[in-house]
Amino acid sequence: MPTLAPTNFNIVVSVLGGWISVFGLVSYLLKENFYLSEALISLLAGLVFSPHAANFVRPLEYAGSEENLNAITLYFTRLVLGVQLVLAGVQLPSRYLKKEWKPLALLLGPIMTAMWIITSLLVWGLVPNLPFLHALAIGACVTPTDPVLSNVIVKGRFADHNVPKDLQKIIIAESGANDGLGYPFLFFALYLVKYIGDGGVNEQGGAGLAMGLWFGETWGYTILLSVVYGAVVGWIAKELLHFCEEHKFVDRESFLVFAFSLALFITGTCGMIGSDDILACFIAGNVFTWDDWFRLETLDDSLQPTIDMLLNVTIFMWYGAVCPWHSFIANSIIPIYRLIPLGILILLFRRLPLILAFYKKIPQIYGFQQAVFMGFFGPIGCSAIFYLYATLEFIDTLNPNQGSVARWDVAHLKESVSVLVWFMVICSVVVHGLSIPLGKFGFYLPRTISRSLSSPEDLSFQIGARIIPRSRSRDGTATHTSADSRSVSVRPVYKVGGSIITEHTGTTADATELVESRDNLEAGSKPLELVPGSPHSTPSPTLPSRTIRFPDEASSAGKEFQDPKRDATTAS
Template identity: 55%
Template sequence: MPSLAISEFNIVCTVLGGFVLAFGLVSFFVKERLYLSEALIALLMGVALGPYGAHVIRPLSYTRDNSEESLDSINLAFSRLVLGVQLVLAGVQLPKKYLFHEWKSLSILLGPVMTIMWLVSGTIIYGLIPGLTYVQSLAIGACITPTDPILSNTIVKGKFADKHIPVPLQRIIIAESGANDGLGYPFLFLALYIYRYAFLSDRAGYAVELFFTETVLYTIILSVVYGGVIGWLAKDLLHWASERRLVDRESFLVFAIALALFIVGSCGMIGTDDVLACFIAGNTFTLDDWFRLETLDDSLQPTIDMLLNITIFLWFGAVAPWSDFGTTPEIPVGRLLGAVIVILLLRRPPIILLLHKYIPRIGNLREAAFAGYFGPIGVSAIFYLYVTLEFLRQVEKLPLDESQAKGLQTMITATRLVVWLSVIASVIVHGITVPVIKLGNAIPLSISRSVSRMTDNLPGFGSFVSPESSRRRNSVSTLPIPESGLMGQRVDVSDISGPTSIPAPVARVNGDAERGKTLSWDNNLERGRERAQMEL
């Protein structure tokens, strides 16, 4: 006799599939009309369905022993997988030899900018979170220093990005977010080694030695070499197979994703930085631009990207320690929230604004403000959180005195709460920024139109507008915007005679609408050149 089988596997498949189906039905409206990120929607849905909501998703039930440590291992593995795939795709979508051509911009962003972000984050945490030493605070700050490639993709893709963000700025944001994820390792382990060997064991020299040999040489440099070699071999092998017609289209499209899985697994086995290796491999894989141009109009990679985004942020909404934010006596919720707010305000924008003149791909102050503000904290921070917790669990096994053990427990608690709340705040703040911008632009325009209608109907105002001029004005405003001849131009209205030659968007030469239209044309032109190159 048939019976219900309400197993955890069936529940997870039902919830994930149902949410993807429901979101898919309104995805265009949500992302291109409301300008809300899929990460924000998925996070909220995870909260609603998780242990603090409907209790449909029960993360602890998916572990072998219902322990927090096992759940942390799942979170670390899931973050590694998603980051690996996303970073290979991020590397693939950049033009050929991009890292070589943009070395100056990237050296500033990955050197002084990233270092200042780390120091600022650590200093804020040290000043606002009680019970931490400065070195402990720097370790926590290292977790939230890298900008997230997954949330960055939601910012630099879509109709808003095509209209308002220049393609060079989009690409430098993608490249920075991909590279600095792997380069978070030196900042994190420098602080962790100093804490472990200098403060707890009085072996500062060994901490420095271990940092340079294990972290810099083995973890970072070996990852760069390994990712470059694997990416190069994959490129040549795919060329060879394609020229001999040995590979079908489906396998061709999925090749980059399989490359990511291979690097994540192999780097995990040898203990190197799989995150950095994936990004380097993606760039090397498209060093000649062949694969990128061949897959420019295919939708498989964006589809995988969307599924991973939805899945991991749905999971994050369910596993985040929501109840701990206001119930941990050692860390008052006011100080915790204040630290996160100050981090979002001061971690990145000031240093980008200060150094933007030395970054060639950030052309002006407005682009610097955008690049500084949109430095989201996301999956990479969760990845480093669980790397840190894994390290600190090994430290717990050492013979520690009472004060050292208490300080260690404070650090573990603070790391978990600060990083999780920073990620949640970033997803929310950066997820609603574009709708707020659009609303802020729409309200003054709506008020202006209302005032204009009112004044037209008042005696002494409407009489100045003749029926003939009104007809001319209406005919001008309905003229189509030319698709050629105005690329990047700024038209002086005083030099144009006759109402029929002034398109309304061009007449608003100093307005955001005309600037956005011109920028959209410029972005489309650059993408059109890429497609023409692919056809040739």
């Protein structure tokens, strides 16, 4: 007899699949018209479905314990960052890290170090009774800029129209590289906490051992080994794929998915040897496309942005469900009236003053406005969550005797780093996710009101994404442009993957003959034949209500309406 089975698996799969489907139906409207990021929308959706609201998604119940939940979040974050950083490395042009090493060295060296110090000082100054070493650890977690959230400003229509390509590339390279370089800042503080903290009397070695471990393990084993390992694996993978593609050993599907499998392999193997899998993935992605071959081969493919979207939506839904929202108000570390100003000050002073001070030495930044843009958009996201849970794992090792309570000086460190890092991530997702739409709204609203008050009869009216202006007749009366007129430009039609299908324009007579031909076809008459090279050789008119075209949609009425010029080119 059929019975209801509302198990955890069924509920999670239903919620995830339903949300992705609903979001996909309006994704173009939200991202390209309203400039809303999928990270912000998915984070809010995760909050709605979490135990704090609808209680559909119950992460703690699935994990069984707080330790298991932390481990799941850490591993999920590692997986997403590994895939995203390989894709970030693949997106960069040939030998980009070698060609642009000077501005990258400035961004990853003095600027990133100053970001860490400024953030730590703000945390230390506004959080009561917080030791400075703890503030250094918290500041290190939120220092790297997030590559997942950086996609909001380097992809899409806003980036195409407002962000130069050189600036997009340097943002991708910086956000990819500094994710893995957060380890030295974090473990500089954690080793000092362990060996010279107030409760570190049980640890032998002091500051000398702490610095020895920092140079040896962190810089030598974690950073340098990951760079070498990522470069070697990326180079071998490139050569193997070249050889197999030349000899027709690999099919198209396996070719396209090769970058993702490479990311999984590096993430797993680096995790086994205890190295920096995040940095290794980024280096491997760069070396993998060192000759630009793989990047150009997959330039018009839609698989990479599709996987990118699925990972972004899923990970931020999970963050919305597991985030300790209640701890922002009910905690023993910092009151809410200090927490909110701290978030605002970190977003304003963590990065922006440094970019403004050094932007003239970064050739990809062409002026003060671009410096403000790059300085403000340094988001805090998945990388901060990764370092948060890496810190929590390290704190567990500070328990000198198994089964006893933790050291008294780090008794509140877990709560401090959890509350502050999670709040910084939420602030960044919300502020950076709403900055572009609010900026657009604040720019256009005063101009619209001014026009409506000054000359209301000349105001254009908007249909969907197109503005159709009014025109004046000879007698001075205002008239609307006819909906049937071909003088109004139709917005670009996009393929899946983002490439624009070129539209061929024709005269009004051409469009009329095509409409008559379609009517004759529906009535059973012989359609109009279009002779190549004739003035009437115009393709079938585009459908204005569609925003996506698939490669097999050559025409909407049959082969009779295909463009002969395109057919001749294809045949040749």
